[in-house]
Amino acid sequence: MFRLVELMMRPACCQTIRSRLCLHKAVLPPVGHSGRCISGVPVLHRRAFSLDSLSSGPGRHTLGQSSQQPLAETTSSSALAQRNLSPVTLQGKCRPLSRYDFLDLGDVEENRLHAQSPKGDIHYIVDPDLAQLVAQHIEPEDAKTVIFECNPGPGVLTKTLINAGAQRVVALEGNALFLPKLQELEGRLDGQLEVVHCDYFKLDPVGTGSVKPPSMFTDKLFNDLGISEANWTDDVPMKVFGIMRNHNLRGTLWKMIYALFEQQSVFRYGRIELNFFISESEYLKLISRPGTNTHYRPFAVLWQVACDIELLHKEPWESFVSTTKRISRRSKLPNDHLCLVRLRPRADLFSNGLTPYNAFTLVMLVKQCLVKKKDKLINMLDLWSPGSGSKLLEEMCLSEDILTGQVYPKEYLRLFELMDKSQEFKESWLYKEVLENSGREGKWESN
Numbered sequence: 001m002f003r004l005v006e007l008m009m010r011p012a013c014c015q016t017i018r019s020r021l022c023l024h025k026a027v028l029p030p031v032g033h034s035g036r037c038i039s040g041v042p043v044l045h046r047r048a049f050s051l052d053s054l055s056s057g058p059g060r061h062t063l064g065q066s067s068q069q070p071l072a073e074t075t076s077s078s079a080l081a082q083r084n085l086s087p088v089t090l091q092g093k094c095r096p097l098s099r100y101d102f103l104d105l106g107d108v109e110e111n112r113l114h115a116q117s118p119k120g121d122i123h124y125i126v127d128p129d130l131a132q133l134v135a136q137h138i139e140p141e142d143a144k145t146v147i148f149e150c151n152p153g154p155g156v157l158t159k160t161l162i163n164a165g166a167q168r169v170v171a172l173e174g175n176a177l178f179l180p181k182l183q184e185l186e187g188r189l190d191g192q193l194e195v196v197h198c199d200y201f202k203l204d205p206v207g208t209g210s211v212k213p214p215s216m217f218t219d220k221l222f223n224d225l226g227i228s229e230a231n232w233t234d235d236v237p238m239k240v241f242g243i244m245r246n247h248n249l250r251g252t253l254w255k256m257i258y259a260l261f262e263q264q265s266v267f268r269y270g271r272i273e274l275n276f277f278i279s280e281s282e283y284l285k286l287i288s289r290p291g292t293n294t295h296y297r298p299f300a301v302l303w304q305v306a307c308d309i310e311l312l313h314k315e316p317w318e319s320f321v322s323t324t325k326r327i328s329r330r331s332k333l334p335n336d337h338l339c340l341v342r343l344r345p346r347a348d349l350f351s352n353g354l355t356p357y358n359a360f361t362l363v364m365l366v367k368q369c370l371v372k373k374k375d376k377l378i379n380m381l382d383l384w385s386p387g388s389g390s391k392l393l394e395e396m397c398l399s400e401d402i403l404t405g406q407v408y409p410k411e412y413l414r415l416f417e418l419m420d421k422s423q424e425f426k427e428s429w430l431y432k433e434v435l436e437n438s439g440r441e442g443k444w445e446s447n
Contacts, residue, residue, distance in 0.1 A: 103159040103185075105131070111154040115321040118175045123243045123277070123320040123338070124153035130319055131160040137312045137340060138241055138275055140166035146227065150200040150242030153178050155185060157241070162192050170225060174199030174214035194225065200242060201252055204265050218265045230270030232263070233347050237270040243277040243320070243338070250282070250299065257302050260345060261359035267345070274343040275312070277320075281335040283311065290406045295333075298367040304409040305362075306345055313340040353417040362416045369412070373405025380404060385424045392418055 105111075105128050115124040125131050140147055140161045152158045152171045155178070161169050169192060171182055182195045198221060199214035211217060222228075230237045244252065256274070259265035266272045278286075286303055288295040303309065314337040354362060369380055378400050381389030393400055396414060398407075407415070419425045 102163050105156050105159050106154070111156055112321050114154045114178075114181075116323050118177050119323055120175075121245050121247050121322070121324050122151055122153075122175075123322045124151075125157050125243075126154060126321050127319055128156065128160070130315065131157040132164075133313065134241070134340065135160045135164045137342075138239055140164045140169075143167045145236060146170060146225075146238045148172055148200065148238060148240040150240065151175070152182065155182055158182070158185070158193065162189070167192060169193050171195045172198045172200045174202065196221065196224075200240065201245070204259075218268070222266075222269060227269060229268055232271055232345075232350060234270055236273045236344065238266070239273045239275060240266070241275045246279060249278065253282075253286075253303070254299065257299075257306060258360075258363070260306050261302070261356065261363060263356040271345040271347060273345075274307075275340065276343070277315070277338040277340050279335055280314065280337045280339050281333040283339040283341055284333045286341070287311075290408055296370070296373065296405055298363070298370050301366050301370070301409045301412055302363060303343065305413050306349060307343045308346060310342040310344070311339055312342055314338070315340070353420055354413070358420060361420070362413070365416055365419070366412050369404040369407070373403065375404050376400075377402050377404050377407060385422075388422065388424050392422075 108126060108128070111126040115126055125134065134157060138147065138161065141164065147161060147166055147169045149158055149161070149169060149171050151174055153173075153175075155171070158169060158171055171186075171193060173179055173182055173195060174197070176197065179195065179197060182193075186193045186195045196216075197213040198216045202215040203218050203221070205211060205215045205217075227238070256265075260267050285295045285297070286300055287309060288297070288300045290296055316337055320338065350356070369377065377398070378389035378393060381392055390400060392415065393402070395418060396411065398411070
C-alpha cells in the first residue's frame, strides 16, 4: 500500500522539484573586441554564487558538492527499452530512466582525479553545477533528439543529461581509460546510454589504410547506432556536445564547415546541431563583422552564412579539469573563458540556388575575395567577368566603392547566387581557373 501511494505521488513531487529548481541564467555582460563588456550574454564566474533559487547562503565554491536535485521526472516503466533506435522511432515515446531513481554523480574530488589520469589537451566537466547548467542549455527532454556527448570522461554530464530526461545519449569516448565505468553505467540503464570507443573530432580521417578506434568513419558509426538519414529541412535530429581542443581548433572547424556545405560526414544525416565549448578568442573571431579587418576572415563568413550562432554561456577556464596547464598566448582579444556556442545549421540554407554540389564554389569565392580585404569588390568581379561587376552590385544595391572586407556574409551568399545564375560568369574562363587553382590549395587552411 505504501509503495502504491509513493508511486502515485512521485509525478507531482518531481514536477514541484522541477519548477522550483530550474536554473536562473547568470546574465552578466560578455567581453567584446575592445575588452569592454557587452550586455545580454550569460557568464558565470567560478561558482561565485548559487545558481538555484533555494540557496540562502553566500554561494558555492567552484567544485563543491551540488545541492541541486535533477530536473527530470521519472519516466514510465512501460516505455521502450530497446537500443539502437533512430530518432524517428523514439518520437513521442519515453524509456524508463533506470532501475534506480536518479543517478549519483559521484564524489567531486574522485571525479577530478579520474579526469586528470589520461594524457592530452582535453578538458572535462566534473562540477555538478556546471553540468546542470550545460544540460539545461542542451534541452535533453526532447525525446526525438539523439544527444552525442564527445569525450565525456568521468561521465558527470552524462549522468546529468539522463537525470534531466534525455532518452538517448551516445557517449563517444576516445580514451579507453574511461570506458569501463561508462560501460558499467550503460549496463545499469534501460537503453538511454550507448557507449562507443570513438573520438568525434577524429571522425572521417583523411587518407587511406585501416581505421582503428578512436578514429572512425561516420557511416559505420551511424549504421551501428541504427540512425538513418533525415531531410535537411526536418527538425534537428541530433545534438552534439563537446569541449574542443585548442590544438588545431581552426583546422577542425574548417573541416566541419566544408562537411556542412557539402552535406558530408554527420551532415549527411540532417541538420546536426553543434554545441561546443571553444576559446573566447576563437568565438570572437567566429562572429566578427565587416570592417574588423584583422579578424573578418572567410572562416567567419562561411560559418555565419551556414548557421545561426548563439552564445549560450561563458565559463572561466579554471572551472574545467584538464591534464595540461593552459598556456596563455598573446592575443588582442580576451581569452579568459571557454564559450559554450550553439551552431545550428539554417533550414533554408539550400533553398535558393546553393546546393551541396556547387557549395565549394561559394567557399572559394569568399576565400578569394577576402585575400585582400581593402580591395574593391567591383575590381574582383570585373577580373572574373569584365563589365559584369557594376551590374551585380546595382542588382544588390551595393556601392561600386564597397571593399571586399565590407561585405556582409548574407551579401556574399546573395552575390554567389546571382553569379551562379549568370551565364557571363559561368562562361568566364578566368573565373573557372581561379576556382580550380584555389581548390588545389587544400581545404582546411588556417585563415
